[in-house]
Amino acid sequence: MAHKRSTSEPTFILSPLCSTYDKYNYNKIHKPMPTPKEPMSTPKPNNIYRFHSFGHPGCPATFSGAFRDNMREFLAHWAQSLANQIEGNPTGLAHLALSQETLILLYVIEEDVRGSPWPHCDHCRCVGWSHHLVSRRRYHFIIVASDQSLCVLHSSTHLLHCLIHCNGFGHLLSLNGRENGSKHLFGHHSMGLWDRICSMLCTRKVTVEDTARKHSMELRLLHSAAYAHPWFSQWGYSFCHGSFCITELRYSMAVKILNQLPLAMLDPQHQDAHLHRIIGKYKTICNSTISTLGQLLRAMLLLNACLPWQKANAAPTMNGSQLVTPSKCMLKKLDNNKVEVRDRARKHIGETGLLDFVLMSLNNCTVGPHLIRRTINRKTKVLEYSLSLVSTELDYCDGEAATKTRKSKSGDHPQNQIQVGRSEVMRDLEYVYKRVLEGGLGGEVVEAARRVVLDTKHLTKEWPISDDDGKLRFMVRMVVEEAGMFSHATTPPELVVLSLHASVGDLRAEAERTLHDTYCVMEGFRDGAAIPRQSGIGMGVWVRGKGAERGAASLKYEGGAKEWRVECECGARDDDGERMVACDLCEVWQHTRCLCIPDAEEVAHLFFCDRRAALS
Incomplete structure (x- = not known):
């Protein structure tokens, strides 16, 4: 029988809107929690930065390289290295002063993917990034609850937990405010800090899954109806992709319908x-x-x-x-x-x-x-x-x-x-x-619009490439000469930053170093030629080479080694994180909701889709 996958519904409790999402926590990868160790002692800070200015240009520094290089520089010079490691991973600490009496501790953990028990990223798989190559390192930015010490990486009680792969693509996993462990920080405080950090370190793109609730209300639905946009749009987050093949146009129309619904159409007979x-x-x-x-x-x-x-x-x-x-x-x-x-x-x-x-x-x-x-x-x-x-x-x-x-x-x-x-x-x-x-x-129209908004959970923000320091920037894509090495046609290009007078040889050498340093499967890649494709900021370059087969073949794609075939009647052709079931004959995945299987109902031990059932 094919493996049945399901996503359990997380629970959210938020403080009042409109200015904050005070409780937003979500950890998509349900992992067994490691046994907590003794809480580490907080060292005396070497430097203290102002919370509300940390991440602004010059505080603590101005970075102009690629994210992977900026992270190394930040950890080496601007974060205090801790003697105790978190789950065996090197840990840095930045002290942020919220006020004269309040000090916020920002932990930065560098996780080696090859030594992790969970090398693949479920978050990438659910937002359409299954084709991304597995990065060699992941960086966790964590602010723990006021009355806790950092003992484990993954916890729903973290006030802030963000993960960024060393290629600059990441996910906001947890955001908690005053009602749930924070004595000083509101949700918008933590979001502002996170946005400044991403800008400072030249992050490429970050996603968030907006499944927050307050009491019995879905806040993405409430905020979209009230303001015609999600709460996270205050920081530039917008539509990424919808579940059940929801498009951006359908989502925009649904939000407009709810926001502009005339009150005169509601209960015209005055029964309520x-x-x-x-x-x-x-x-x-x-x-x-x-x-x-x-x-x-x-x-x-x-x-x-x-x-x-x-x-x-x-x-x-x-x-x-x-x-x-x-x-x-x-x-x-x-x-x-x-x-x-x-x-x-x-x-x-x-x-x-x-x-x-x-x-x-x-x-x-x-x-x-x-x-x-x-x-x-x-x-x-x-x-x-x-x-x-x-x-x-x-x-x-x-x-x-x-x-x-x-x-x-x-x-x-x-x-x-x-x-x-x-x-x-x-x-x-x-x-x-x-x-x-x-x-x-509101009738059938409102019900249909409501369903579309609720099915749109994934939001994303992309940071532009800066070009104000007089350096050359290239977006490098690789062409591997080994036939059949990669099943996906394209992967995101890598940013390479060079001095203004760099040669083609310098570009080839830096591109090779970048690919070695960023992806597990590219450890043996050797560059043969660099072919320019476009001009302008972030000029595109194709790099042809071979030797990628010498890398870790099992750590090729973030979506995992196995290929998933999705063909649902709603039009979905890729995993969107919703509950699915695979036919035991054709091994094609479909949404259980589209098959009229309630979420609370268990899927049959042997499941056959309608096409196979008709043939039999």
């Missing part, structure tokens, strides 16, 4: 009164026209981001009508400290207990169109309140300047004053998500 109350509530709070699903979700996410976290305090239960008058009175007295606000409000409201309760309840919340923040003065240690319009705060959070003053349509009547907190916003957000995006309220 709660949904219409939610829509009316956020129209009143934001003092703006909300006419599409994208505008509604966006307003809720931005408002959620504007409301800081607050701890739950035990307080007496009071209904809204009891709080309307004192809250309205408080709004006119704010922008002062607690004592002044309390004394002025007592002229209109005599009940001191009610005033104190309202003062404590008005912490980081909205009342009508106003956003109320409460802070402690560092000098006087007295509570102080500030007042601003929600519409202004939303413009600020969205990165847009407020170009005009929005006028309230709700008036100043007590029944129009709406007070919401973070928990209520999240409940409303979940209700709209489940009712519209999952509950079928």
Whole structure:
């Protein structure tokens, strides 16, 4: 019977959007965890770099070579070498100061692929890079959880875990934030650091699988519907490829449908009164026209981001009508400290207990169109309140300047004053998500668009080749003279950097050295000729040679030594990481979903596809 492959569903718990994916972790290669060793002691730092500037030009250095050479230079000069190795791999450490009191440890581990029990990369296989040659080294960039020490490479608790092959192609594997092990870093902090590191070291291309969840919501679906693009697009990540043969055009159309869905099309008979109350509530709070699903979700996410976290305090239960008058009175007295606000409000409201309760309840919340923040003065240690319009705060959070003053349509009547907190916003957000995006309220078109977005998980970012240092850059491809040595027609070219006055002989020698140093199977390759193919930045060159058969034949392609034949009715012709099954006669792989086999259902011990079943 052919081997049955399946991908288990990972679990994700994220902190609130819109500014962060605070819990994004995924480890595609399910490996048995090695027995943890004694935690290594952290050495005294030789150099400390600022967290928010690390990776910028000149911090710690400016690199202009290929990624493989830049990594050697970085580890040799800018990372502190540790005496203890992680799983037998050399380890470097960079100390990053987040503040005067907080130091973040960035571990950089160099893994020798030939000594690894998992030399092939499942991540490359699932994003369409099965034809990449196996690199000799892999580099892991890891920030461990605040209360842990680095003992193993692969762990879902790492705050940041990124893997880059020495050819410059890599994967973002894990990203965790404040809710899951981090005391100081939000998800966007770690993503910003990772993006700067990739730019600094001249990384070629990086992928990420966006399967993050919060509660019961798929965040790639929620964020695409709200903003018309995935969360990772803030750092330049875009469509890589979709599962089940989803194309970029289908994905773009699906996102547009969800983002621009008119609210008037949802429940025109007003059968869902709660949904219409939610829509009316956020129209009143934001003092703006909300006419599409994208505008509604966006307003809720931005408002959620504007409301800081607050701890739950035990307080007496009071209904809204009891709080309307004192809250309205408080709004006119704010922008002062607690004592002044309390004394002025007592002229209109005599009940001191009610005033104190309202003062404590008005912490980081909205009342009508106003956003109320409460802070402690560092000098006087007295509570102080500030007042601003929600519409202004939303413009600020969205990165847009407020170009005009929005006028309230709700008036100043007590029944129009709406007070919401973070928990209520999240409940409303979940209700709209489940009712519209999952509950079928939008009809068949919305359901089809939803399915397309959920089937598009793989995103990628490619960094351009810099050419501002007066050096020559060539993209070198190899032509192997041994017939049948490689089954795939092309592999990604390798970047070779030479001085401005280098000769053709220098190019051939450097190309040969590059191929030896980068790929396991090219250890015996000998160059015979260099043939230019194109001009300009990163000029293309073909290098002809032989001797590749002397390398490690079992470490040829990242996708493994065995050829997979995929012919699914959805149109897929390559492995996309989804659950598949192979026919025991023809050995052709197909998606179990396309065969109407539920994910929770086991595949039969003997499986025959429809074509073979018809013949038999």
